[in-house]
Amino acid sequence: MPTRRQFLRYGVAGALALTAAGIARSQPADRVYRAASGAEPLTVLGAEDRAVLAAIAPALLAGAVPERRDALVGSVDRAVAGLPPHLQREVLQLLALLGSWPGRRWIAGVASPWPEASREEVAAFLERWRFSRWALLQQGYHALHDLVLAAWYARPDSWPAIGYAGPPEVK
Amino acid sequence: MIRDPIRDGLAAGWKVTDASRLERDLVLDADVAVVGTGAGGGVTAETLTAAGLDVVMVEEGPLRSSSDFHMLEAEAYPQLYQESAARKTLDKAITILQGRCVGGSTTVNWTSSFRVPEATLAFWRDRFGLSVLTAGELTPWFERMEQRLAIGPWTVPANENNALLARGAAKLGIATGAIRRNVKDCWNIGYCGMGCPTNAKQSMLVTTIPAALARGARLVCGARVDRLRLQGGRATELVCAALDPRGVHATGKQVRVRAKHYVLAAGAIGSPAVLIRSRAPDPHRTLGRRTFLHPTVISAAVMPQRVDGHAGAPQTIFSDHFLERGPIDGPIGFKLEAPPLHPVLFGMTLQGFGERHAALMEAFPHAQVLIALLRDGFHPESHGGAVGLRDDGSPVLGYGLTPVVWEAVRRALLAMAEIQFAAGAKQVLPVHERAQPYSSWAEARAGIEALPLEPLLTRVVSAHVMGGCGMADSPQRGVVDAGGRHFQLANVSVHDGSVFPTSLGVNPQLSIYALTARNASALAADLTGKAAPPSG
Numbered sequence: 001m002p003t004r005r006q007f008l009r010y011g012v013a014g015a016l017a018l019t020a021a022g023i024a025r026s027q028p029a030d031r032v033y034r035a036a037s038g039a040e041p042l043t044v045l046g047a048e049d050r051a052v053l054a055a056i057a058p059a060l061l062a063g064a065v066p067e068r069r070d071a072l073v074g075s076v077d078r079a080v081a082g083l084p085p086h087l088q089r090e091v092l093q094l095l096a097l098l099g100s101w102p103g104r105r106w107i108a109g110v111a112s113p114w115p116e117a118s119r120e121e122v123a124a125f126l127e128r129w130r131f132s133r134w135a136l137l138q139q140g141y142h143a144l145h146d147l148v149l150a151a152w153y154a155r156p157d158s159w160p161a162i163g164y165a166g167p168p169e170v171k
Numbered sequence: 172m173i174r175d176p177i178r179d180g181l182a183a184g185w186k187v188t189d190a191s192r193l194e195r196d197l198v199l200d201a202d203v204a205v206v207g208t209g210a211g212g213g214v215t216a217e218t219l220t221a222a223g224l225d226v227v228m229v230e231e232g233p234l235r236s237s238s239d240f241h242m243l244e245a246e247a248y249p250q251l252y253q254e255s256a257a258r259k260t261l262d263k264a265i266t267i268l269q270g271r272c273v274g275g276s277t278t279v280n281w282t283s284s285f286r287v288p289e290a291t292l293a294f295w296r297d298r299f300g301l302s303v304l305t306a307g308e309l310t311p312w313f314e315r316m317e318q319r320l321a322i323g324p325w326t327v328p329a330n331e332n333n334a335l336l337a338r339g340a341a342k343l344g345i346a347t348g349a350i351r352r353n354v355k356d357c358w359n360i361g362y363c364g365m366g367c368p369t370n371a372k373q374s375m376l377v378t379t380i381p382a383a384l385a386r387g388a389r390l391v392c393g394a395r396v397d398r399l400r401l402q403g404g405r406a407t408e409l410v411c412a413a414l415d416p417r418g419v420h421a422t423g424k425q426v427r428v429r430a431k432h433y434v435l436a437a438g439a440i441g442s443p444a445v446l447i448r449s450r451a452p453d454p455h456r457t458l459g460r461r462t463f464l465h466p467t468v469i470s471a472a473v474m475p476q477r478v479d480g481h482a483g484a485p486q487t488i489f490s491d492h493f494l495e496r497g498p499i500d501g502p503i504g505f506k507l508e509a510p511p512l513h514p515v516l517f518g519m520t521l522q523g524f525g526e527r528h529a530a531l532m533e534a535f536p537h538a539q540v541l542i543a544l545l546r547d548g549f550h551p552e553s554h555g556g557a558v559g560l561r562d563d564g565s566p567v568l569g570y571g572l573t574p575v576v577w578e579a580v581r582r583a584l585l586a587m588a589e590i591q592f593a594a595g596a597k598q599v600l601p602v603h604e605r606a607q608p609y610s611s612w613a614e615a616r617a618g619i620e621a622l623p624l625e626p627l628l629t630r631v632v633s634a635h636v637m638g639g640c641g642m643a644d645s646p647q648r649g650v651v652d653a654g655g656r657h658f659q660l661a662n663v664s665v666h667d668g669s670v671f672p673t674s675l676g677v678n679p680q681l682s683i684y685a686l687t688a689r690n691a692s693a694l695a696a697d698l699t700g701k702a703a704p705p706s707g
């Protein structure tokens with residue numbers, strides 16, 4: 001657990017990182033929001049967002065072992081695209097924060113770049129946020145938890161491991 | 172082949188507009204504009220149309236019907252629920268399940284049907300001056316709606332998830348009862364929450380709305396009501412934004428409805444939000460206040476036998492034992508029920524991640540779950556929440572989980588664990604980030620007594636949003652009168668769960684149906700100048 005003094009430092013850095021992430025994000029996000037009529041986007045995550053999720057999902061799903069990580073990230077992407085704009089914005093900000101160097105290093109406390117982070121390192125970060133005294137970080141944990149677990153258990157390939165046969169035939 | 176009454180009706184020429192397809196703005200004139208098509212909107216539309224009034228219904232969500240209901244969470248939550256079933260309170264501590272589709276929450280609810288308890292009505296008479304709302308006044312309306320929606324006893328044996336509540340409670344001398352359901356020829360499948368694939372559930376989607384459409388009412392779906400235009404204490408126009416086919420972004424096209432009267436039935440977050448966006452008069456700061464949730468906590472158990480909580484009618488057994496132990500305005504009481512279990516909601520709701528979470532998920536077929544619904548709004552320190560707007564105009568509910576709520580949460584977690592062990596549980600796991608699976612009642616009791624009860628550690632959910640446009644005898648105490656008429660806006664009514672001045676202490680659908688039937692009949696009489704048809 002970070003001490004209060006550490007957090008104040010991290011807090012300021014975090015605010016800066018969040019702002020920077022928001023700025024970096026504003027253009028593509030606006031494009032997404034304005035693409036409403038006509039061909040609406042089915043996906044909203046960028047390559048960096050996907051890389052963050054590809055690193056975090058295996059830690060959340062350790063023991064459930066998704067075989068096709070890319071497919072799972074695609075499921076999360078489609079789920080995010082179906083969220084209302086205010087929630088999409090929050091998810092994109094969270095992923096941008098985690099994808100930024102100060103966000104990963106200082107706020108998440110993950111030393112390795114995401115593609116190289118070990119499952120243990122990621123799990124330790126998730127556990128810190130889960131029990132953080134800062135509501136914002138707890139909320140971030142819950143967002144990742146809910147997005148990834150919902151995307152996984154929505155997929156029929158997750159069901160055999162939990163003994164669920166799927167819905168019955170109705171005709 | 173199951174007949175799909177919605178597709179049949181569309182083929183027969185019902186006047187339904189999917190606003191996502193509009194290429195130019197749409198302007199409609201009507202006698203009455205009804206905002207929302209859930210329990211309140213559906214009953215209102217049928218009642219007014221039957222009285223000969225020209226009705227336009229506006230629904231934010233899509234029109235989906237039995238042919239679309241594939242019993243898949245991946246489809247149902249984004250299509251049929253507010254915010255993809257990820258709606259949360261401002262601090263993200265409470266997850267809120269609400270429908271967003273034609274039929275509203277009635278399309279996706281679990282069919283539990285209760286009349287508002289007399290103790291709740293007595294409290295309303297005493298504290299909110301609602302002297303007209305007696306059991307005698309409401310009984311004919313309950314009877315009428317019970318008949319209309321085939322509400323009656325469920326005679327098929329309870330599924331194991333519910334039966335375990337009955338058996339565990341019986342061992343402890345705790346009384347349980349059978350839940351009545353609004354179903355006809357139900358197949359006992361268990362997927363009510365994803366839209367009924369057999370049209371057995373007598374939701375608004377297959378009852379009142381088809382009846383209204385068959386009599387010429389119009390329905391615009393995929394349109395989010397932005398605001399009422401107000402002038403001189405009256406509403407002059409309803410302004411709506413058309414949404415894209417997935418209901419996420421506005422397309423830029425508008426739908427406007429000009430009517431003699433406007434009925435808000437957008438649910439207890441939606442209706443106050445429309446009035447706030449409309450800058451409706453709120454001289455006593457009652458609008459959007461006193462919003463109640465039946466804050467609900469969860470206890471999961473692992474049974475030696477298979478439970479298969481996804482299968483069979485989802486809610487058939489309840490216990491009011493812990494509601495009836497003290498005065499209604501004393502320490503908060505709670506109702507016990509069992510919820511249906513499906514992989515996405517179960518997986519998202521269970522605490523933790525990784526190997527431990529996966530191990531819990533492997534117990535899915537053996538999982539038994541109880542929920543405790545806290546009766547908020549009666550204790551002097553239970554004020555509920557408040558609806559506000561985000562920068563983009565979307566509504567958000569702030570709800571403070573105060574010490575009187577947490578005190579009840581601990582009692583509820585203890586009561587559920589004791590019942591589950593009495594029912595034979597091998598392990599009980601309160602849904603709380605700091606809880607571990609407990610192997611005995613003694614261990615669970617010690618563990619639960621020590622749990623830090625805080626937001627974001629304790630999982631709290633709600634499927635019953637009530638209040639925010641509360642009824643009262645005077646504008647100082649509420650937003651609408653006992654007939655649902657707005658105190659300051661002469662031609663605006665509210666017909667949904669937002670009129671309840673407290674929570675109900677029971678699942679709300681039937682109480683909304685009955686109160687709406689009463690108020691919509693009076694409104695019809697008022698607008699047509701003809702006496703209301705006899706009730707009952």
